[in-house]
Amino acid sequence: MxxxxxxxxxxxxxxxxxxxxxxxxxxxxxxxxxxxxxxxxxxxxxxxxxxxxxxxxxxxxxxxxxxxxxxxxxxxxxxxxxxxxxxxxxxxxxxxxxxxxxxxxxxxxxxxxxxxxxxxxxxxxxxxxxxxxxxxxxxxxxxxxxxxxxxxxxxxxxxVDTEAFRPDPEAGRNVLQKLGWAGGAPVIGYLGRFVPDKGLNLLTAALDEVPGEWRALFVGAGPSESQLREWASKYGDRVRICTDVTHDFVPAYLNAMTVLCAPSQTMPNWKEQFGRMVVESFAAGVPFIGSDSGEIPFVVRDSGLIVGEKDVAGWARAIGELIASPGQRRVLADKGLQRTRDEFxxxxxxxxxxxxxxxxxxxxxx
Known part of the structure; x- marks a missing residue:
């Protein structure tokens, strides 16, 4: 790939x-x-x-x-x-x-x-x-x-490889079944490295404030894994952390998500340079929420939601509103798919x- x-x-x-x-x-x-x-x-x-x-x-x-x-x-x-x-x-x-x-x-x-x-x-x-x-x-x-x-x-x-990353509901359902999550609450997803730069602390703090039923799926690996698992322990079956997903299986896991979140944080020596996960979510027809760090807003434009990289309440609100609105998710998914065909x-x-x-x-x- x-x-x-x-x-x-x-x-x-x-x-x-x-x-x-x-x-x-x-x-x-x-x-x-x-x-x-x-x-x-x-x-x-x-x-x-x-x-x-x-x-x-x-x-x-x-x-x-x-x-x-x-x-x-x-x-x-x-x-x-x-x-x-x-x-x-x-x-x-x-x-x-x-x-x-x-x-x-x-x-x-x-x-x-x-x-x-x-x-x-x-x-x-x-x-x-x-x-x-x-x-x-x-x-x-x-x-x-x-x-x-x-x-x-x-x-x-x-x-982005549109043969691999594409809307595939069946693949998503198979992943949910593998995770023991067949049917039920919407899935809030994260895809990437488990490091402070990627904003996992912000995302978990925001999820603590999201009302209603939801589940969270974290796909990746990195030094922040133990901290993430400690947070996840209080939610039991509602959170899955998958560290053994190889690149060729990422599209299926992405299709299992209701929305993909990328809360990247600007650091003294780094800020998001593009965001490959943005175009992968577009290609899979998965609505996207990203922070205003680095290049993310310029890549996303009007095809996803942008929230301040330090705004925990704003993230909780954006996640809650998007998982509660199938209509808005369809609009964003359609825009992302069109951008994929035209640009990515x-x-x-x-x-x-x-x-x-x-x-x-x-x-x-x-």
Whole structure:
């Protein structure tokens, strides 16, 4: 699912573009579960497994010499889905031939001062780059004024797999049955990491104030799990915390939710850079409530509800009103599905990527 951009670029650009995806064979990550590269027999593009080292530290991890060999195959464009200030981003820049147009994808919505060696890595990588892509207006605004980013740029949203994320009531009912929740009260959902940045404390405080019958489903993992389970213990069967849901089963769990909540919180060193869960809920036809942190309001627009990131009473009120109004839920679901078709489906997003690469190549040749 995480290779869908490469897949769709290969399909959309068939005959004009040869697309290759290079990915780590194994990535440990920090607060996420380890990921092993799984190859499929029907990959629409060539996939090159790469050794990667020190992956417990995303800022410090590095690729091996296989990447250097791949980058020397004579590519017109190299798209680095790595930040330009991390060591792997600098490594990609170092090994990309000057004849190739190097384009970074970045998600930095806060203008940060990086310590050595990261500041030097960023300076070198952006000097080498022919352009950059971001997914949010705040990221574009922040970085366009930053030294070294005066290059061609494009704001292109994250995509969503509409074959996987789609309205599927039967899949939702199966999940509810598995949870022992067949029928009954509406389900208030959360999907993402269990960390303070994602606002779990606000959401649980708001749920304490939501009147009537409701159930809550938390899907994810992270260091705040024990705190979340302590809160859930007072609600017994009304709350489920699922930490073993793999990515391919997320759409079914999303379809089990009456509404999806994303109460992200702005932190000194982080604010929501896009919100993949927003477009996944849109694609599944699940009404969405999000905080006003970072990019969320700009992604949601009028296709969901936005509540202040510190407004516990406002969150309780929004949740209560939405689960009590099937009509409003239908309106929001329809708007989200239309936005998905127009803006977030992978073929639409892939075409924007290829258009930008073509623009960068034309400017490089001139």
């Amino acid at each position: 995480n290779r869908r951009l490469a897949h769709e670029m290969s399909r959309v650009g068939g005959g004009s573009w040869e697309v290759v995806a290079a990915a780590p064979k194994y990535f440990d990550g920090s607060d996420l579960r380890p990921v092993r590269l799984e190859l499929r027999a029907d990959e629409p593009c060539r996939v090159v497994p790469l050794n990667a080292y020190f992956t417990r530290r995303p800022h410090l991890f590095l690729y091996g010499r296989q990447l250097r060999s791949l980058l020397r195959e004579g590519w017109d464009a190299v798209h680095a889905w790595e930040e330009p200030y991390i060591l792997a981003g600098g490594e990609v820049a170092w090994w990309t031939p000057r004849d190739s147009a190097l384009v970074f994808r970045t998600a930095q919505s806060i203008n940060k001062t990086y310590p050595l060696p990261f500041s030097l890595v960023e300076r070198y990588a952006m000097h080498k780059a022919a352009g950059w892509i971001c997914s949010g207006s705040l990221v574009e605004q922040t970085l366009s004024a930053r030294r070294g980013y005066d290059k061609p740029r494009a704001r292109i949203p994250l995509g 489906a992978w073929p639409v997003v892939a075409r924007q990527y290829l258009n930008f690469f073509e623009r960068v190549l034309a400017e490089k040749r001139n």
